[in-house]
Amino acid sequence: MSISHRNNKSQARPVRKGLHPRNLHNQGYDFPALVKSHPALAPHVKPNAHGDLSIEFSDPLAVKALNAALLNRHYNVVDWDIPEGALCPPIPGRADYIHHMADLLGLEKPAIRMLDIGTGANGVYPLLACQIYGWQCVGSDINTQSLANVATIIANNPTLKDCFTLRMQHDKNHIFEGIIEAGEFFDVSVCNPPFHASLEEALKGSRLKLNNLARSRGEQKANTQSPTLNFGGLGAELWCKGGEQLFLKKLAKESQLYSTQCRWFTSLVSKADNVKPLTKLIRKLGAVDIREIEMTHGNKITRVLAWTFI
Template identity: 65%
Template sequence: MSTSQPSKKHQAKPNHKPLHPRNLHKNGYDFTALITSYPPLKGYVKENLHGNISIDFAEPQAVKALNSALLKHHYNINDWDIPPGALCPPIPGRVDYIHYIAELLGIELPTADSVDLANSQSKVRLLDIGTGANGIYPLLACKIYGWHCVGSDINSESIDNVASVIAHNSKLKNCFELRTQSDKNHIFYGIIQSGEIFDVSVCNPPFHASQEEALKGSQRKVANLARNRSAKKSINVTQNDDQQKSITSDSTLNFGGQDAELWCKGGERMFLKKLIKESQAFATQCRWFTSLVSKIDNVKPAKKLIQKLGATDIREIEMKQGNKITRVLAWTFI
C-alpha cells in the first residue's frame, strides 16, 4: 500500500482531532495522487474559494468515487463498489478501528509497503458482524495486516456485492470469507462454527430504533450539510462520519444505508444487549469481542451487562475523527 504524503497544494486540511498515528489519512488527501490512481474521481474534484481542492460530500457519486480512489491508491483494492442505497463508509474512520484493534491484540504495523496476501503468515482471525455491502473492515484488515477475515451479514444481496469485490481482487480470496446469517434472531449462532477460534470480532451496530428515526436523522444531516455549504461555499475538510455517509438520490434515505445497516428494533442499545449476551456463549471461541458505540448513553449499561456476564477484562477505546468522538467497547471472557 502506498504511504506517499499529500502535496501541500492539494492537501485537504487535516482533522482538528487526530486520527490514529498509524492512519495513512491523518494528514488529509492528496487528490492529485488519488486521481492518478483512480481517474473517475477527477470529475468530482474542484478548487474552492480558499484555494484547496475537495469534493462535495453531499453528492453520493462523489463520495463513492473518493472511497474507490482511496482503496485503490492506498490499499490496492480494485473495483470497489456498492449498490444504490447501501451505506458508504468513511474510510479514515474505518481504518482507525482496525488500527486500534491491532493495538488491542498487541500487533505492530507490518513494515513492508504491502502485505503479501498470497503468502501471509499471519494467524490472526477477525470476524466482522454485519459486514454490509461494503465489506470495509475485512478488506482493510486483509490489506493492512494480512489477517484472515470472515464477514457475516443477514442480507444476501450485501454478501453477493462483497463477493463481487473479492472476485475482482484475486489475492483477497485467500484471506476473506463470507457467511450469510440465516436467522435474524441471532448474531454469532450459525456463524461461528464448532471448534472455530477467532482473535477478535468487530461490529458497527445499527444506530436507530426505527426507519422513521433513521429518516429523521438523515434529514437533519442533510440540513446541516446544506447550512455548512451555504456558510463555507464548499466543504474542504478531511472526511469523517458526518461528511462521508453519502446522500442517495432517494430523499427518503438521504445518507445511504439499507434497513439492517441503519436501524433495528430497540436501536443501538438493544442490539448491543443481544450482541453481549450471545458473546458469552462463544466465550472460549473469540479472544476479544468489540463493537462501535455511537451513543455515549449506551456505554454504561453495556459495560454493566458485560461485567455481570463474567468478563475478565473490559476496555473503552476512544476514537477521534474530525469533530466526532466514537467509542470502541471491547471485552473478553478469557
C-alpha cells in the first residue's frame, strides 16, 4: 500500500505551508520525531529567534541531515546521502511536484511509469514517486558519480530495487535520445533543469540565497565564502551552457521526437520570464494540451509546465 494512502489522515489537517493537500509537510517539521528517526540530525536542531525548534538552513550539513530524516521518517528511505557539493533538494517542494503529477495523470490510473531527466546524486523524484505512489521510475543523468550515489541508495533500500532503475546519458547534447528505448512508453517525464548559464552565475545565485535566508531570520549578512558548499551542484545539476532557457528549448524540441512514447512531458521552470516563450514554442511544435501548474511554498511560488502531443 502506498504511503499516501497510509497517511490519508493528513489530508484532513489544516494546510499551513500552502503545499499540495496530500503533502505530508503542510504542518511543518516535527523535529523531535525526526531526530528519533535520524539521530544525526540532533546536533543541528536548536531554537530559532522565535523560540521554535529549527535548523540553520544555510548550513549544507544541517539541510542534508534534515533531508535524510524526512526521507526516513515519512517515506521509509534509509541511508540517504549525497556527495559533498551535490544539490540538496527541499523534500516538501519535490514531493509537491510528484503529487501534482499524480493529479495530472489521475490517481486511479495504475502502473504509472515515470522518467526523471537529470536525477542527480539525490534521486529524489523517483524515490518519492516509488514510495508515495508505487510508480515504476527511471532516472537518467550524464554524471557517473551521481548515478553511482543513487545506485548505492537503491541498494540500501530493497523495496526500491524493483521500481527504480538508472540509465546513463552518454551524450550531453541529448535529453531523451539514448534514454527512451524503442517501443518504450512513459506516462510522464519530470525534470528540474539547471537554471544557471555558468559557474559564476551559479555562485552569485548561491550568495543571494544565503543572504535572503539570513535576512528572513533577522540575521546579519550570511558568510558566503563557500557558497557552492551551501547550495552545491555537481556540474550539470546547477548550470549548463545557455542556462535554463536554452535547456528548456532543447527539452521541448526533443520531446516532439518522442511524442508517441511519453504522454506528459513536464519540467520545473524557475524563471517566470521563460514560461511564455517556452509555451509558444511547445504550441508551435504541435502539443495538443499545455498546462502551467503553480506550486506555493510559503511565500515562494514555483511552476511546472506540462505538455502532451497525445
